[in-house]
Amino acid sequence: xxIFVITIQIGILYLFHMLGVWISESxxxxxxxxxxxxxxxxxxxxxxxxxSKWVSSGSTFMLAYLPLFFIPVTAGIIKYPEFxxxxxxxxxxxxxxxxxxxxxxxxxxxxxLVSKKKASVNALD
Amino acid sequence: xxxxxxxxxxxTVLLFIAMKKIYERWRSAFLIPVLTTTLFMAxxxxxxxxxxxxxxEGGKWIEELLGPGVVALAYPLYLxxxxxxxxxxxxxxxxxxxxxxxxxxxxxxxxxxxxNKRMLLSMLPKSVTTPVAMEIAQITQGSPALASxxxxxxxxxxxxxxxxxxxxxxxKTPLARGLGIGTSSHAIGxxxxxxxxxxxxxxxxxxxxxxCIIASVLVPFFAAWFL
Numbered sequence: 001x002x003i004f005v006i007t008i009q010i011g012i013l014y015l016f017h018m019l020g021v022w023i024s025e026s027x028x029x030x031x032x033x034x035x036x037x038x039x040x041x042x043x044x045x046x047x048x049x050x051x052s053k054w055v056s057s058g059s060t061f062m063l064a065y066l067p068l069f070f071i072p073v074t075a076g077i078i079k080y081p082e083f084x085x086x087x088x089x090x091x092x093x094x095x096x097x098x099x100x101x102x103x104x105x106x107x108x109x110x111x112x113l114v115s116k117k118k119a120s121v122n123a124l125d
Numbered sequence: 126x127x128x129x130x131x132x133x134x135x136x137t138v139l140l141f142i143a144m145k146k147i148y149e150r151w152r153s154a155f156l157i158p159v160l161t162t163t164l165f166m167a168x169x170x171x172x173x174x175x176x177x178x179x180x181x182e183g184g185k186w187i188e189e190l191l192g193p194g195v196v197a198l199a200y201p202l203y204l205x206x207x208x209x210x211x212x213x214x215x216x217x218x219x220x221x222x223x224x225x226x227x228x229x230x231x232x233x234x235x236x237x238x239x240x241n242k243r244m245l246l247s248m249l250p251k252s253v254t255t256p257v258a259m260e261i262a263q264i265t266q267g268s269p270a271l272a273s274x275x276x277x278x279x280x281x282x283x284x285x286x287x288x289x290x291x292x293x294x295x296x297k298t299p300l301a302r303g304l305g306i307g308t309s310s311h312a313i314g315x316x317x318x319x320x321x322x323x324x325x326x327x328x329x330x331x332x333x334x335x336x337c338i339i340a341s342v343l344v345p346f347f348a349a350w351f352l
Binding site for chain 2: 031071072107109
């Protein structure tokens with residue numbers, strides 16, 4: 001019974017994905033269809049008419065297996081042996097360092113704003 | 126469907142489940158299933174001389190689930206909608222800053238290493254999810270295929286190293302952690318964010334979506350200006 005519910009709910013998620021792809025393509029958006037689908041489902045849930053229990057089991061299942069769905073794409077790295085040269089490894093390392101700096105910049109700037117906001121709320125008290 | 130396609134699907138799924146079990150047993154960041162499964166799959170394909178295109182005849186059915194998988198992120202987003210709305214300004218400023226820093230630093234590093242223009246252009250959109258990065262690379266006349274490789278590297282390094290980075294940077298809140306990983310490591314990072322809890326995943330999902338929009342505008346402008 002549980003597996004039946006999960007399958008149906010994944011079907012619902014898939015419909016939102018297809019709708020997202022269709023909107024993204026017909027409006028020539030630069031946001032991918034899956035992200036448009038995510039926004040659509042979020043809006044549907046926020047209206048309250050579309051019940052969260054209709055997708056909760058399916059979503060939980062899909063999120064637990066999300067990394068699996070990347071494997072076919074990531075395995076594509078075998079097509080690029082040039083990344084296993086010194087220069088290639090340097091480029092990989094700089095991608096990692098740049099990723100780290102982006103994480104740091106995002107976290108710091110967002111936390112700064114939150115603590116400022118808290119400080120001004122406290123000042124009002 | 127050809128029978129070999131079915132075998133590729135079964136091998137990929139079984140390999141992933143085995144790697145997930147190993148990860149759950151030892152919990153080392155370097156054993157994250159997306160990394161170990163990718164490496165094993167790559168070794169299997171190289172040793173058996175199976176071309177990637179042949180593997181993808183089966184692999185595309187797994188990839189097909191990536192779309193509904195991303196849609197499923199709306200659920201944690203919905204659960205934490207109130208804290209998201211409360212921190213809307215921090216989210217926008219944080220994601221914009223992170224996207225810009227990622228873009229500028231990769232440009233500086235790649236220029237310092239000295240690489241050709243096509244490679245450099247393909248590296249710039251590394252922080253956003255694959256379809257968007259490929260689209261951006263197309264616009265800036267980089268290579269979409271190369272762009273997807275850098276997207277994977279940014280995603281996997283973020284997912285593997287995020288726990289140590291959060292410790293060094295003393296990021297303890299779901300806000301800082303989720304926004305950080307979602308802005309710089311897109312959907313692969315977001316799947317790691319799930320391990321820190323649904324609230325972190327919610328922030329990561331928002332950051333992932335928002336950074337797509339910001340990067341789509343920022344990267345082509347940057348490329349036109351500096352290259």
